[in-house]
Amino acid sequence: MWTKKERVLAVLNGELADRPPVSAWRHFIEKEHSGVGLFAETMLDWHRTYDWDYVKLQPRASYYEEAWGGEFDFENYEGVLPKCIKGPVGSAEDLDKITVLPGNKGPFAEQIEAVKAIQEGVADGAPIFQTMMCPTSILQKLCAVNPIGRYRAASRDDLMVTLMHEQPELVHRTLKNITATMADYSRQLIHNGLFGVFYGATGLSRSTYLTKEEWEEFVKPYDLEMMDALKPCKIMVHACGLDVNPEYFAHYPIDILHWPESATGNPALDSAPRWLDRTITPMGGCDERLFGQHKADEIGAMTRNTLKRMKDIPFMLAPDCSLALNTYDDELRAFIMAAHEKN
Template sequence: MNKIERVDAVLNGRRPDRPPVSFWYHFAPECAAGKAAVEAHADHMKKYDLDFLKIMDDNRYPRIGLRDGVISDAGDLERLPVLNGDEDRFGLQIELIEELTRRFRGEFRMITTVFNSWTVLRQMVAPESEKHAPPVIGETGDPRDNALSRLLRQAPEALGRALNVITESLAGFVRNCLAAGADGIFFSVRDDWMETLEGGRGMYDRLVRPSDLKILAAAREGAFNLLHICGRAVDFERFAAYPVHAVNWADRYAGPSIASVADWLSPALCAGLNNLGTLATGSPEDCRREAADAVRQAGERPIILAPGCTFDPATVPPENLHAIRSFVG
């Protein structure tokens, strides 16, 4: 099988010649766009001979219409315009997809990262930052969550409107990404942030789930849409019902385990590697054992071997990543 056939087999519930594998990390800030971004992705694929490419998107949502580039009050929420999905930094990501498509079309599946509307809004209540890190599980007291709680109390209608604006803009962006050549999207969602907000557990379903589904509807023509559940899901089953081809989550440090969902999770499995633990602190043999354990837990289900989130290249030895790739053959 070639790489596309291998991934597609898993997405369609068939056992491939071997488990597909991929992993990803945030490149240096200067590699977010342009030729440097293309080369960073190309070098990563060549170095590890991965089965599909997650196109990183560190270009961020365009902060058009905001005073000082930050959402601080209801007025800022009201000023957000609906975007076509090709403006400003959206355009940089589309250009990256187009160039990667020209270079690699037909070799492997390429899916581009899209953060959901709540993640975008959460980013925009704080100044922009080039810092990236794997998720912190169980974090509380983040100033961004405090800012959103205040906005929910003071301006719920304006906040709802802003989410709708961001949703429409992201839907347009997704359609443009597919037109540029992306095979689908790597759609990042997270619900544990909502637990700290007034309204609690039901807040996600009321505010964010409709937005998630609209964005996924824009991606429905994609051949490979992968849902990434970031952090520790409060309601994993909610996300399991999303219309996607595969689900990626941190089974090792956040749960649930692969074995506990293999019998009922409808989308394909994409998990098994501990980016916060074994990849960073284990030996190559530990990494091979972890990959083998993931395949064992999946049982009769085919699986795509992948980490629960980005790995940190400053702490993860390349030999551990090579060990995982060599494990699958």
């Protein structure tokens, strides 16, 4: 009988387990901003209800901006994002405010305590992955730029891209400060025994957003610094959206690469052996847009199709991104039932 941790470690070692490890995640916007206890209880309830093999934590999407002085109205959400009352960066002059912060204070301290509480409550040693955005994604959020929509065209007409061209040295200095802060936060998490990090590369690598040259200059160097700081955590990189170029990450020093094969312009999951470094485990397999639409049958069918295509390839089974707030229980049960079937 395989334990959850054994199942995850097997596929990360390039071996086939009894079945692929499976999990899913979503925001609980009414329970993510009221202290450690409620958030930890919510994540543990989600884990226990569906018996996930690994736990991808879903903290509120604003905790990075809060650390640098962002203010939010938690009674007024726009999707999964609380309404921003005050963004830390509105002009080039504001970048001076983005200094190096200790990784164990403020919202970071809250998240460290939440991880501790959740680690103590998981079943069967299920590995925990804390969500952490890459430094350039954090800068994007500090500039009050909404994350690039998963399945809508990206726009380059935003403050961060403008600053990259008008004040590149200042942007690099700011990214170094963010990276130093997140590296210290990483060390605190590692000290407390965290198994892994869900590292949100978001949609920065999309062909219609940053150019490859911009990505190489303003994203990749800081990613690699974070990869080094995160050792020995297992690193799960998530690239999100249309035309997201997961091959950019094909030789990163990471353990898992998660991308939406269901989005236009992205490679199929079962193509991974042809281009992905063999030490990196592919992850995905079900279009998250099916959830919240009473499409349990379609979810089950897509999951079975993925398992059939990937039967000889070690991988981690998951939706292609975060699930809808109105995801239904029968959809989740269909996903899990298909995932647990003997092939």
